[in-house]
Structures are given as structure tokens and as C-alpha cells.
Amino acid sequence: MRATQLYAPTLRESPAEAELVSHKLMYRAGLIRKAAGGLYSYLPLGWRTMKKIMQIIREEMDAKGGQEVMMPIVQPAEMWQESGRWAVYGDEMMRLKDRHGREFALGPTHEEMITTLIRDEVRSYKQLPLMLYQIQNKYRDEIRPRFGLMRSREFVMKDLYSFDRDVDGMNVSYDKMYDAYSKIFTRCGLKFRAVEADNGAIGGGHSHEFTVLAPSGESSIAYCTACDYAASDEKAPLNPIPAEAEELRPLEKVSTPDCHTIELVKNFLHVPIEKTIKAVAFMDDDERLIVAFVRGDHDVNEIKVLNVVEGANHLYMAGEKLIADANSVAGFMSPIGLADSAIVVVDQTVMQMSNAVAGANERDAHFVNVTPRRDFDAGKIIVADIRMVQAGDPCPHCGKPLSMTRGIEVGQVFTLGKKYSEALHATFLDEDGKTKTFEMGCYGIGVGRTMAAAIEQNNDADGIIWPRAIAPFEVVVVPVNAKDAAQLNLATEIYDELAAAGVDVLLDDRTERAGVKFKDCDLIGYPLRVTVSPKTLASGDVEVKIRRGGQMMHFARGELVTKVVELLETL
Numbered sequence: 001m002r003a004t005q006l007y008a009p010t011l012r013e014s015p016a017e018a019e020l021v022s023h024k025l026m027y028r029a030g031l032i033r034k035a036a037g038g039l040y041s042y043l044p045l046g047w048r049t050m051k052k053i054m055q056i057i058r059e060e061m062d063a064k065g066g067q068e069v070m071m072p073i074v075q076p077a078e079m080w081q082e083s084g085r086w087a088v089y090g091d092e093m094m095r096l097k098d099r100h101g102r103e104f105a106l107g108p109t110h111e112e113m114i115t116t117l118i119r120d121e122v123r124s125y126k127q128l129p130l131m132l133y134q135i136q137n138k139y140r141d142e143i144r145p146r147f148g149l150m151r152s153r154e155f156v157m158k159d160l161y162s163f164d165r166d167v168d169g170m171n172v173s174y175d176k177m178y179d180a181y182s183k184i185f186t187r188c189g190l191k192f193r194a195v196e197a198d199n200g201a202i203g204g205g206h207s208h209e210f211t212v213l214a215p216s217g218e219s220s221i222a223y224c225t226a227c228d229y230a231a232s233d234e235k236a237p238l239n240p241i242p243a244e245a246e247e248l249r250p251l252e253k254v255s256t257p258d259c260h261t262i263e264l265v266k267n268f269l270h271v272p273i274e275k276t277i278k279a280v281a282f283m284d285d286d287e288r289l290i291v292a293f294v295r296g297d298h299d300v301n302e303i304k305v306l307n308v309v310e311g312a313n314h315l316y317m318a319g320e321k322l323i324a325d326a327n328s329v330a331g332f333m334s335p336i337g338l339a340d341s342a343i344v345v346v347d348q349t350v351m352q353m354s355n356a357v358a359g360a361n362e363r364d365a366h367f368v369n370v371t372p373r374r375d376f377d378a379g380k381i382i383v384a385d386i387r388m389v390q391a392g393d394p395c396p397h398c399g400k401p402l403s404m405t406r407g408i409e410v411g412q413v414f415t416l417g418k419k420y421s422e423a424l425h426a427t428f429l430d431e432d433g434k435t436k437t438f439e440m441g442c443y444g445i446g447v448g449r450t451m452a453a454a455i456e457q458n459n460d461a462d463g464i465i466w467p468r469a470i471a472p473f474e475v476v477v478v479p480v481n482a483k484d485a486a487q488l489n490l491a492t493e494i495y496d497e498l499a500a501a502g503v504d505v506l507l508d509d510r511t512e513r514a515g516v517k518f519k520d521c522d523l524i525g526y527p528l529r530v531t532v533s534p535k536t537l538a539s540g541d542v543e544v545k546i547r548r549g550g551q552m553m554h555f556a557r558g559e560l561v562t563k564v565v566e567l568l569e570t571l
């Protein structure tokens, strides 16, 4: 391809709304343009990268036995009503009506569509296992579309669905997809972790999020530097922290005027924060008071609380009245003496504490020498792991301290079990002649988000630094002065040879100043730049610049193509 024929409008400025470097660079390098909030056009360079990512995905899906299909984006409401999600999906679902007033949705995902497709066609165990996937636009009316392609309202997703006879089969499909995802993101040149994810809502199954490590990411993850363990901060299971044995002192109530926060009470009583017990009061949809207790330096993990309180689906902050009804007062809550109307959830680490400080359920008073295993009424409390992971907590696999980092979720793998097959009555006849319900899995990758994540991880002050496998072009050949016939001829010759050797190459034959062209090359981020200058013509040596690190190399004209191909292998 010649740059004179390429539509690649580069810009010096990025849009004011762009916060992330990937968003800015995609704009400036001419990869995308915005149509409206969360709706983007992909320009030729952006789409080339998207196609390369999709190709990698296709190859790895096919290698595991996946078969590509294409289902409608426009989905009838009936399917969603049958699964029960028409009501649940809420405002994120983009809905429309046809001319007869029938309701439809623009597909945010395709579990309903594929399950109804399969249930009418796949009748026998002999047709299983089955893995079908598609790569197409998905629609979600995100409450806050932002960060360019990272969280948009229309985005390209690969979604694969697996159908198996039994749970073992489903787990085999899951492992295959897990492996395929690891290969895909490795081939894309990304630094990522497969993170154990929370799947409380679905229950029982497994889920991993494939998360690209980047400080700008929206997900917070805990990971071990000693083993390959990683979990989202919502999930990360923790063991109780044992406390040192000490002589137990009698429980005592003390006056703590205005000490309604842990900070204030610890300073007032001169105790370390690890010796305090913090209360957080929630209310659920049934207006039940749920009070969670964690060590003063820990934070409550609401998802874990929800998972242990039967019947609770959402948590809200409890109001003063609800707290007063339980004989307590905000800022001074404690399990000792709280009314039975309150559901008390105590973190397992709290149960290890001795001689600690906790509220006294009355204004301006605390208990000291609280020893939960002695002072709490065990029959009335739920003891569980309910705190957020934090840096330094021991890894649940190997015990070494965990680190925290941020990341971008680019893909997720999920076992669904019978959730959709049961709701939509999708069954088959098994070998034993019995009718059984499919065991399913679903597996998504955000293609645009993967492109954005790759830029987040690979850039410098001058622009993008593409991993070779997903660069819009692998090599750019730049005649410094394209008006000089000798330079242009030599550059064209090199370009032809590289193309013949299978290199994805661009010839920058624009008659712009060299400085302008070099700036564009760096901004767009081609992994290698081959420069043809008057010096090249004189010496026969050709200059090659590696975008990552900026190293310049010189090769004799005769060995140039071999050397460039070799170099590319290392990028």
C-alpha cells in the first residue's frame, strides 16, 4: 500500500474529552473518529488492526473446534421474555419497534438467540460438543460511555457459546477456551493475567476475566508475584489473619466523645488501628438492617456480604432510623447488644482479635477489651470472609504477599451451566435415551477494547508502539524526499521486495517534508521504519529504525530484506 492512497488523517491535537492515552492516540493517529457518544467509525488503519486481532481470534477459536456463524443483531423481545432478561436487563439494552409495533432489542449478547437456535436443531448427544462463535457489533447503552473504544455503546465482540452433554464436558470446553484466550492475548503482544472473577449472580460455575495490566484500567486486581494466582478485588478469597495470643482483659465501656470514626477513636484511645473493629451498616431491598464488621484497617467487600446473607440482592447504606430501630447509633455500632432485628456479619479475621475496641451501640461510648469469640453471641452472627483484599495479604495459593494492580478486562470466560438452556427449554436426547438439558458456557472478547488496551500498554511521548502482530503495517519504507526519483525508485524497489517476502509494508511516497513523515510514522507506530536518503544512495547502506526504543541499525542493501524479516521475528 502507498501512503498517497491511504486515508490516514493524523492530527496534532486530541479531543478535549479524551482522558486515556489510548483514546488520544487512536484519534491523533487517525484510527477512529467519533459519530456520537460511544459510537465510532474505524478508519483504514484502525480497521486493519481490528482485522488482525479478529484473525488471531478466528485462528485460535477454530483451533479448538469453534465454528463461525453470524446471528442477527436485531433480536425479538420474545426470546428475552422467555429467559426472563427482558425485564432485568434494564436501560443498557437498546430497544426498538418494527412497523407493526413488535418489540426488538439490538443484541447486547446472544445467549437467548443461540439457545433458541440450538434447541430447535440439535436433538442428539451425537451432535455434541458444539462450539459456535461470531464476531459482530454488540449494543449496550452504557450509562457512561467513555475512553473511546474502551467503553462504547456499539462495539465489536467475539462471542462463543459451548454446548455439552454434562458438566465434565462443559469444563473441557471451558479449559479449551481458557487456553485459546491465553494464546490470543499472548499473540497480540499483551501483558495480561487470567483473573478469577466473581460469578455470584450465576453461581456455582467458574469464570475468569482476562485482564491487561495497565494503571488506567477500571478493574482492580490482586496478583501474586511468586505464583500465577490473580483475582479481581471483588472476588479474591482470603484466609483469616491469626492474631498473637495475649492475656484477655475484661470487657469495659469507656467514654469516647465525638469519636464517630475509626480514625478519631484510635487517636483518642491511643490504640493501633489493627486493634479496632469497624462497622458498616447496610440495608437490603426488604429494608433489613445488615451490619458488617471488619478490622479497622480493612474494608468491607459488599459482594462477599451479599453472597453470605440469604435473600439479599442489593445493598444500600442504612439510614439513621433503621439503625436506631436496632438500638444503636451510627458511628458507635457493635454486635454486643445490637437488637435481633439486625443481621450481623463478622469478618473471620475479627473473630481472631483480642482486647479490641468496638462501638457500644450508644452515642459517645465504645467498648474496650472486646474479644469477639468470647463477647459476641455466636448464635446470632454470620462469620465469613467479607473483606476487600489489599496489598500484602497472603496469596491463597502460595502464602506469599499479594500485590495490587489495575487492569483492563478484555475478555471473559464463563460456565453457564443450565441457566439459559433450562429457561429456554433446550434439551437433547442422551445416549441412555433420556432427555437432558444442555450444559453451556459463554466466552467473550472485546476486539476494540483489546486494541485500546494494546495502545495503553505500548506507547511513548511520540505515539503508539504496536506489537508487530497487530500493527496496521509491520514496516514503513520512507524515501526522505519522494520528489527525488532515485530515492523514490530505490524505496519502491525495497517496498516490492519486502512485500514479496510476505511483509505487510507501507510505502510513504508522500511528498511531505521528512520531519512530517517521521512524526507520522512514530505517531502511528509502525514497528520498523526503513529510510531511504541521499546517504543510502551514496553508501548502499540502508537505515532501519526500531520504533520501540528508537534504535537505528544499518544494513547493506543486499541483505536488507533478510535482516528486516529477521528483526520482525523479534518484535
Ligand code: ATP
Pocket: 109, 140, 142, 149, 150, 151, 152, 153, 155, 157, 409, 410, 411, 412, 444, 445, 446, 447, 448, 449, 450
Ligand atoms: P464490563 O464489566 O467492562 O462492562 P462486561 O462484563 O459487561 O464488561 P461481557 O459481557 O463479559 O463484558 O463482554 C465481553 C467483553 O466485551 C468484555 O470482556 C469487554 O472486552 C467487551 N466489552 C463489554 N462491554 C463493552 C463496551 N461497552 N465497550 C467495549 N467493549 C466492551
Ligand code: MG
Pocket: none
Ligand atoms: Mg458491562
